[in-house]
Amino acid sequence: MKIWTSVHHAVTALVLTVGLMAPALAADSVTNVGKQVPINILINASPWYGGFEKVTELYQKQTGNKVSLDVTPYNGMLEKARNAVRGDKSPYDILNIDTAWTIEFYKGGFLKPLTQIQPGYAMPKQVFTCGGSYYWNAQKQWRTPVGGELMAVPPNCNTQVLVYRKDLFKAAKLAPPKTFDEVLDDCKKLQKPGLYGYVTRGERGNGIWYDFLPFLYAYGGSEVADPENGDFTSTLNSPKALAALDKFIEIEKTCAPANRGAIGQADVIQLMATGNVAMAQVVIAAWPYFENPTKSVVVGKIAAVENPSVAGGKPGVPMGNWHFAVPKNIPEANQKAALAFMKWFLTKDAQMAYAKAGGIPVRSDVMAELSKEPKYAWMAAYKQSLEDAVQPIGYAEGAAVEDVMGLRLNQALIGQKSPAAALNTAAAEIEAIFKKNGRKTGHLPPLPQ
Amino acid sequence: MLTLNGRELWIGYALVIGSALAIVAPFLWILMTSFKFPIAISTGALWFSPTGFNYADVLFGARSDFPRNVANSLVVGAVSTILVLVIGTLSAYSLARLRWARWVGRLFLGWTMLFNTVPVLTIVGPWYLFFQQLGLYNTLAGLIVAHIIINLPMTVWLMMTFFRDIPVELEEAARVDGCTPAQAFFKVILPLAVPGLIAAGILAFVFSWNEFAVALNLTSRMTATVPVGIAQFAQQYEIQNGQMAAASIISTIPALLLMFFGQRFVVQGLTMGAVK
Amino acid sequence: MGVNRQSATPALGQGGNGVRAEAKRKKQSDRLFRYATLMPAVIALVIFTVYPMLNLLQMSVSTITFAHGGAVWQFTPLANLAKLRDDSVFLATLRNTLVFVVVSVAIEMTLGFALAVAVSALGRFKGLIRSVMILPILVPPVAIGSMWKLMYNYNFGIFNQMLAWFGLGPVGWLSDPNLALVSVIIVDIWHWTPFVFLILFAGVEGLPREVIEAARVDGANNWQIVRKIILPLMGPAIAVAFIFRSILAFKVFDQIFLLTSGGPGTATEVVSLLLYRVFFAQNDMGYGALLSLVVIAMIVAFLLGARRMVAGRA
Known part of the structure; x- marks a missing residue:
């Protein structure tokens, strides 16, 4: 395909920094977005940032439109996005919003x-909708494409996958685990001094909350009954949730480093990249880090499969996706320019360039095509995960519920509370949060402690 | 003083030398760390070939905001120090010498005492809302105001102690000679209080340079100061240990300069309140 | 001094109305100067401390949400109180803060005093020790937090490395819930013992030597001199160092924010961190304000108690 080759060349040209080729290519690019005002994007520092930076460079070369990036550590993202929209005029034309924060911004x-910027705009069909979190149904107060307005587009559909060392598994003649029991067995066989069997985040807060969800979902548990339809009964202290927590703690205590209660995203990634762990449950966004030879000693030695499940069950895959959204408090011309960039970004060519530069693509056709190459084999697991993934927490009290679970789960992991006591406490606190907001709520009988 | 003999002497030496080493050792270790490549840090290598990589990345890296952080800290530190000295010195003199009713002084000092005692985070919440209304949020001007307020109590107390040490007779003589109160203050008293101004100014600058809680919550990328910049090297996906160490070392430069050149004033400033 | 006393005398010599008008003008300018000097500070304090503190009262009975273009206040007087009643984290936070303040201040006072007496008695290295001791006080607490975070690192920190030389460890300095608060206290002791030392050293150096000499002549040994003479004479300096340190320890934020952010569990959650979390992470301005008021009330109680203590000693 002619267009694709030209984009491909453009990327090569960028990588080689041969500036001369670019203006010629810009002229015959097809994705014509027209002349737009400069835009400023609030973007988080992440392993896939490099890919995004490259793709914005490509956009500028192709279209002549200016894009500047405010690269911010994850911890500062929410504050900045909040302050941008609460002020008179947002300094950013595109905000990148984590899934847990979207309700606050939508509501x-x-x-x-986006359909108010350009009536009738819809994302291309090949783009994953990542559990529907890009749409807001104001009447139902729920994120769903059904009756919902398009509020944002995906920079990635960040799901969790199980990353493992294929060299170690091959040497031990093991197949990648499909269930959490197999994870435990494999880790016992593989671990030795200097090599941990398995690691995932155990640190208080968002870390342990998100990384426990695969267990919770796989065991059929939930934190709240049916929020989409208004039933906010607190269900975290169900026997299923307890089974999930017991298994989580058993695996962590058997396989993970002893500082498990303080392990954060950076630690998980570093343990994997330095070759100190055989399996890690981690978001796909971390992948580019493992394949970066200046930071990783396991380049070419790792593979990914979908999250484990319980024998015969479905795997639990929580979505952790990001959202490119346009603030209301910027001039119309800026809103148009922001949408123009998003449209360009979602084209197959741009997504292809994005993926090849270390980004996490969101188009199924790009994933299908690239996963045939050995270098991008992980995209098969990513695509499979996306098809099974669900959106955690879709209600306004999300941050408070996450805070409660993040603390109580961590206390269970480090032994400050028994698993049953932790779940009972958390469930009671979650019920109180819903009660304060006048939701229809209730509770399960407490677990025996 | 005490005369130490035998075992006591050894214990004394051990305590003093041990403490000095304990204070210095972490700085040396971190200095060493700042010259290591990330891979040498994470493997804990004791022998390594030193590299300026971390400093280069912190100071000149394309994605590093640290030079801006330093510039912001210098601006905020300098401007807030000058203004707090002006405001604080005038009010200290006023309270120390200009015969205010007792309750005025008590109220003023009591309130500043209380304000200085509560954790600053109790007031950062209201400041956040208030500064947004005033358009001061996320501006250097806003941070300057905050630092003036934070350092005002300390400046007033320190300057009051200095003014009280200056004999009243000097002022009275100046007044007898026809000086207005303002002239008496500026021409006679202020020059005598210069050591106090230096001590208070040094402390105000250092406290502003070091201040974290307010800067963390009232600034963003363009207005962030050095401590906020250091904290940001601990990122979600990658803790940049080498850069964090290098930035920490750079941030201690004012402290080192003062240690060598301004020690007298620092010690005076820090101990003044206690001894008097 | 550049004041010429003679030039002023003739003005005093003039009599009658001139003098009265002159005196009046002088009085006015006196008053003007009096107000002009104090008012900037008063105005700044009223706008930026009194008003926000009063604002806390209003915030504490409100639920504050943000809609486009500004904050929306709802009057919900009981919601925040109910939350406070059920807040088990706040209790853990108070406990941690109390342990942190009592343990770190006690050790800092003891070490600082011993060091002050020892340096003074040795009579050597005074300048050197003082230079070294200034350093931790002046360095940004955030830098200290990041330094110690690296030293405490589970995988490559200096402490676990040293333990490994003896075949021990690794120890989860910041991840073991039983150890994390101790680790954080160690950093505070390192950070602030020098401050106690500086204040007490100034006190020791200012002691009347004759009294100590007289005691020695009377046959008192060093331990008796310390207990019977130095300690009582140093009372005021000790009290001041104690109060300063207690207040600062109660406010601790920067280092813990970097070292543990309050974790694991609630092991190192202290008052300032909880306030930060409620105000800015949970974005609950109303409840944060209520917690702030509770904290301020406790501090007022402490200050009144401390004043009584100082007054009692004097």
Whole structure:
């Protein structure tokens, strides 16, 4: 395909920094977005940032439109996005919003629905909708494409996968685990001094909350009954959730480093990249880090499979995706320019360039095509995960519920509370949060402690 | 003083030398770390070939905001120090010498005492809302205001102690000679209080340079100061240990300069309140 | 001094109305100067401390949400109180803060005093020790936090490395819930013992030597001199160092934010961190304000108690 080759060349040209080729290519690019005002994007520092930076460079060369990036550590992202939309005029034209924060922004009316910038705009069909979190149904107060307005587009559909050392598994003649029991067995066989069997985040807060969800979902548990339809009964202290927590703690205590209660994303990634762990349950966004030879000693030695499950069950895959959204408090020309960039970004060519430069693509056709190459084999697991993935927490109290679970789960992991006591406490606190907001809520009988 | 003999002497030496080493050792270790490549840090290598990589990345890296952080810290530190000295010195003199009713002084000092005692985070919440209304949020001006307020109590107390040490007769003589109160203050008293101004100024600058909680919550990328910049090297996906060490070392430069050149004033400033 | 006393005398010599008008003008300018000097500070304090503190009262009975273009206040007087009643984390936070303040201040006072007496008695290295001791006080607490975070690192920190030389460890300095608070206290002792030392050293150096000499002549040994003479004479300096340190320890934020952010579990959650979390992570301005008021009330109680203590000693 002619267009594709030209984009491909453009990327090569960028990588080689042969500036001369670019203007010629810009002229015959097809994705014509027209002349737009400069835009400023709030973007998080992440392993896939490099890919995104490259793709914005490509956009500027192709279209002549200016894009500047405010690269911010994860911890500062929410604050900045909040302050941008709460002020008179947002300094950013595109905000990158984590899935857990979207309700606050959707509900508060801070964002410009994309269909109001361009009537009738819809994402290309090949783009994953990542559990529907890009749409807001104001009447139902729920994120769903059904009756929902398009509020944002995906920079990635970040799901969790099980990353493992294929060299170690091959040497031990093991197949990648499909269930959590197999994870435990494999880790016992593989671990030795200097090599941990398995690691995932155990640190208080978002870390342990998110990384426990695969267990919770696989064992059929939930934190709240049916929020989509208004039933906010607190269900975290169910026997199923307890089975999930017991298994989580058993695996962590058997396989993970002793500082498990303080392990964060950076630690998980570093343990994997330095070759000190055989399996890690980690978001796909970390992948580019493992394949970066200046930071990783396991380049070419790792593979990914979908999250484990319980024998015969479905794997639990929580979505942790990001959202490119346009604030309401910027001039119309900026909103148009922001949408123009998003449209360009979602084209197959741009996504291909994005993926090859270390990004996490969101188009199924790109994933299908690239996963045939050995270098991008992980995309098969990513695509499979996306098909099974669900959106955790879709209600306004999300941050408070996450805070409660993040603390109580961590206390169970480090032994400050028994698993049953931790779940009972958390369930009671979650019920109180819903009660304060006047939701229809209730509770299960407490677990015996 | 005590005369130490035998075992006591050894214990004394051990305590003093041990403490000095304990204070210095972490700085040396971190200095060493700052010259290591990330891989040498994470493997804990004791022998390594030193590299300026971390410093280069912190100071000149394309994605590093640290030079801006340093510039912001210098601006905020300098401006807030000058303003707090002006405001604080005037009010200290006023309270020390200009015969205010007792309750005025008590109220003023009591309130500043209380304000200085509560954790600053109790007030950062209201400041956040208030500064947004005033348009001061996320501006250097806003941070300057905050640092003036934070350092005002300390400046007033310190300057009051200095003014009280200056004999009243000097002022009275100046007044008898026809000076207005303002002239008496500026021409006679202020020059005598210069050591106090230096001590208070040094402390105000250092406290502003070091201040973290307010800067963390009232600034963003363009207005962030050095401590906020250091904290940001601990990122979600990758803790940049080498850069964090290098930035920490750079941030201690004012402290080192003061240690060598301004020690007298620092010690005076820190101990003044206690001894008097 | 550049004041010429003679030039002023003739003005005093003039009599009658001139003098009265002159005196009046002088009085006015006196008053003007009096106000002009104090007012900037008062105005700044009223706008930026009194008003926000009063604001806390209003915030504490409100639920504050953000809609486009500004904050929306709802009057919900009981919601925050109910939350406070059920907040088990706040209790853990108070406990941690109390342990942190009592343990670190006690050790800092003891070490600082011993060091002050020892340096003074040895009579050597005074300048050197003082230079070294200034350093931790002046360095940004955030830098200290990041330094110690690296030293405590589970995988490559200096402490676990040293333990490994003896075939021990590794120890989860910041991840073991039983150890994390101790680790954080160690950093505080390192950070602030020098401050106690500086204040007490100034006190020791200012002691009347004759009294100590007289005691020695009377046959008192060193331990008796310390207990019977130095300690009582140093009372005021010790009290001041103690109060300063207690207040600062109660406010601790920067280092713990970097070292543990309050974890694991609630092991190192202290008051300032909880306030930060409620205000800015949970974004609950109303409840944060209520917690702030509770904290301020406790501090007022402490200050009144401390004043009584100092007054009692004097």
